[in-house]
Amino acid sequence: MKTYLWQEEGDAIDRSISEFTAGEDVILDRQLFVFDIRATAAHVRGLQRIGIVSEDECTTLCGWLERLESEFEAGDFVLDERFEDGHSAIEIYLTEKAGPAGARVHTGRSRNDQVSVATRLYLKDRLAQLAALCGRIAEACLGRAEAEPDLPMPGYTHLQRAVPSSSGLWMAAFAEAFTDNLSLATAMASVIDCSPLGTAAGYGVNLPLDREGVAADLGFARLQVNPMYAQNSRGKFELMALQAAWHSMQDVRRLAWDLSLFTTSEFGFVRLPREYITGSSIMPNKFNPDVVELLRGRAATPEAAITEIQSILSLPSGYQRDLQLTKAPLIRGMESSLQALSIVPALIEGMEFQADRMRSAISPDMFATDIALEQTAAGVPFREAYLEAKRKLDEMDAPDVEASLAQRVSPGGCADLGLKLIRQRLAQAKSRQGDI
Ligand code: ARG
Numbered sequence: 202m203k204t205y206l207w208q209e210e211g212d213a214i215d216r217s218i219s220e221f222t223a224g225e226d227v228i229l230d231r232q233l234f235v236f237d238i239r240a241t242a243a244h245v246r247g248l249q250r251i252g253i254v255s256e257d258e259c260t261t262l263c264g265w266l267e268r269l270e271s272e273f274e275a276g277d278f279v280l281d282e283r284f285e286d287g288h289s290a291i292e293i294y295l296t297e298k299a300g301p302a303g304a305r306v307h308t309g310r311s312r313n314d315q316v317s318v319a320t321r322l323y324l325k326d327r328l329a330q331l332a333a334l335c336g337r338i339a340e341a342c343l344g345r346a347e348a349e350p351d352l353p354m355p356g357y358t359h360l361q362r363a364v365p366s367s368s369g370l371w372m373a374a375f376a377e378a379f380t381d382n383l384s385l386a387t388a389m390a391s392v393i394d395c396s397p398l399g400t401a402a403g404y405g406v407n408l409p410l411d412r413e414g415v416a417a418d419l420g421f422a423r424l425q426v427n428p429m430y431a432q433n434s435r436g437k438f439e440l441m442a443l444q445a446a447w448h449s450m451q452d453v454r455r456l457a458w459d460l461s462l463f464t465t466s467e468f469g470f471v472r473l474p475r476e477y478i479t480g481s482s483i484m485p486n487k488f489n490p491d492v493v494e495l496l497r498g499r500a501a502t503p504e505a506a507i508t509e510i511q512s513i514l515s516l517p518s519g520y521q522r523d524l525q526l527t528k529a530p531l532i533r534g535m536e537s538s539l540q541a542l543s544i545v546p547a548l549i550e551g552m553e554f555q556a557d558r559m560r561s562a563i564s565p566d567m568f569a570t571d572i573a574l575e576q577t578a579a580g581v582p583f584r585e586a587y588l589e590a591k592r593k594l595d596e597m598d599a600p601d602v603e604a605s606l607a608q609r610v611s612p613g614g615c616a617d618l619g620l621k622l623i624r625q626r627l628a629q630a631k632s633r634q635g636d637i
Contacts, residue, residue: 206289206307222522223285229528230287231280232536235270236322237287237315240398240419241295241306242266247399247415248308251408258302265298266291287319288312309410311402313520314428317435318398320528322419324442327535328390329637331446332383334542336634338449339379339627341549346372346620353602354470354559355567364570365563365605367615368554375456375549376623382449383630389445390637393438396421400428403519422636435524436514439531443503443510446538450500453545457497460552464490469558474551492544499541506534565599571608572597 205214230237242263249259269291272278284290289312295303346369356366396416399406405428416424425431463470473490481487509530513523569590576586609615 205285206292219285224282225529226525227280227282227284227286227290229532230290232532233316233319233323233528234273234280234287234290236326237291237319238266238270238273240315240318240322241291243415243418244310244398245306246418247411248305250411250414253308253408254302254305258299258305261299262295262302262306265295265303268298269294286312286316288315309399309401309406309408311520313402313432314397314400316525317400317431318396318419320435320531321393321395321397321421321438324393324438325390325420325637327539328386328393328442328445329634330539331442331449331535331542332386332390332634332637334539334545335379335383335386335449336627336631337546338542338549339376339383341546342372342376342379343620343624343627345549346370346376346618349554350618350620351603351606351615352554352556352559353563353606354554355562362562362564362567365567365602365615367606367618368559369618369620370615371459372549373613373618373620373623375452376620376627378452379449380623380627380630382445382452383627383634385448386445387630387633387637389441391422392441394422394637395425396423397425397431397434400425400431403428403432429518432520432524433518435520436510436527439527440507440510440514443507443531443534446535447500447503447507449542450503450538453541454497454500456545457493460493460548461490461497464493468562469555470562472553472555474548477548477551492548496541496545496548499537502537503534506530560602563599563602565597566594568597568600568605569594571600571605 205212208214245254245259245262245266248254249256254262269278273280278294280287280290284293292303292307295306297303349372350367350369352368354366354368354371355362356364356370396412396419398415398419399410399412412424425434460471460473462468464473473493477490477492478488479491481489507530510527513526516523572593573583573586573590576589577583581589606615610617613619
């Protein structure tokens with residue numbers, strides 16, 4: 202039977218109702234539990250500074266909280282349906298272990314700011330992981346671009362052969378994308394980096410809580426000042442984190458799409474590392490890029506989470522229990538994205554370019570734009586040169602592709618990939634990462 206903090210002697214608790222209100226939620230709280238415990242310790246230290254909890258009580262409570270964290274990590278304390286939520290579990294544990302001192306722990310806070318602070322710490326942690334993964338993916342792409350800057354490869358628009366391009370240009374595109382994604386994760390984290398603890402139910406309390414001290418203790422950059430906004434930003438901050446994750450997953454989706462095309466027999470530009478390929482149960486001849494396809498499909502998870510949370514956030518000001526329903530999509534969206542992103546660096550490092558196949562897919566007509574542009578350097582108006590090149594499309598000989606790539610000197614183009622610039626930007630983005 203569940204234990205409720207607010208339950209009075211004789212209160213009847215209906216099992217199906219409690220299953221409905223708290224069933225999955227307490228299990229999801231396992232992801233937030235460690236953060237909830239740490240925030241509780243900071244709150245206790247804050248209460249001690251304003252004389253609500255004695256020094257001895259503070260030491261005892263913080264000692265038990267540390268113990269609870271290690272018991273939980275070791276699997277000796279199980280957070281499950283016995284509790285309404287993780288918050289109740291902490292208070293029940295402390296009261297059981299420390300008696301009256303434990304009964305003081307909830308002074309000046311509500312589960313509303315408690316869940317908010319634990320979620321905030323979770324978001325900061327996961328955004329730091331997201332930023333680190335983006336950095337690793339950008340590094341991997343940049344490393345490939347630096348190692349093989351100029352293997353000729355067709356450039357496509359509308360999935361039709363367009364102009365000659367290179368392996369370096371393809372990889373540098375993702376290096377720059379993930380540099381931006383790293384910056385986005387850091388930027389979102391800096392908005393989220395404010396402490397809601399001590400705002401209680403959403404209206405403050407009649408105690409001089411040391412909110413600043415507690416925020417600093419927990420490593421927050423600043424206070425979230427307004428108590429009502431602390432509640433109104435629940436869901437909003439979750440969306441910011443998911444959006445940062447989604448942008449990374451969207452770039453993974455594009456990379457996975459490219460790879461699923463480039464690994465077909467028709468293209469044959471890339472071979473995947475062996476661990477990223479599976480076989481077929483019926484067709485002995487098959488090698489399937491399942492991992493790449495699942496990476497592509499995984500972008501749906503943060504996207505669906507964003508939609509679900511947006512649908513929940515049609516609410517008036519203040520805490521509403523609907524907000525609890527933001528927890529499942531948040532956790533699913535973040536964990537799924539981080540897991541997917543974590544297998545991308547080795548994929549990029551381990552894939553092999555099939556230089557001959559890439560080169561032989563560059564047909565003579567793909568040099569038409571070059572030929573037209575060469576004429577413009579000699580003073581011919583572009584439109585005239587374009588029409589002339591178009592007329593000669595069928596008689597075109599394939600020029601030397603390396604020479605053609607070497608002439609693509611526009612900044613960012615094949616002859617001037619700007620890898621140093623991207624590396625510099627990546628270093629800058631990484632240096633801001635430490636601020637999370
Ligand atoms: N499980 C709840 C949530 O996630 C905790 C806060 C409960 N607050 C309340 N007033 N019932 O929102």
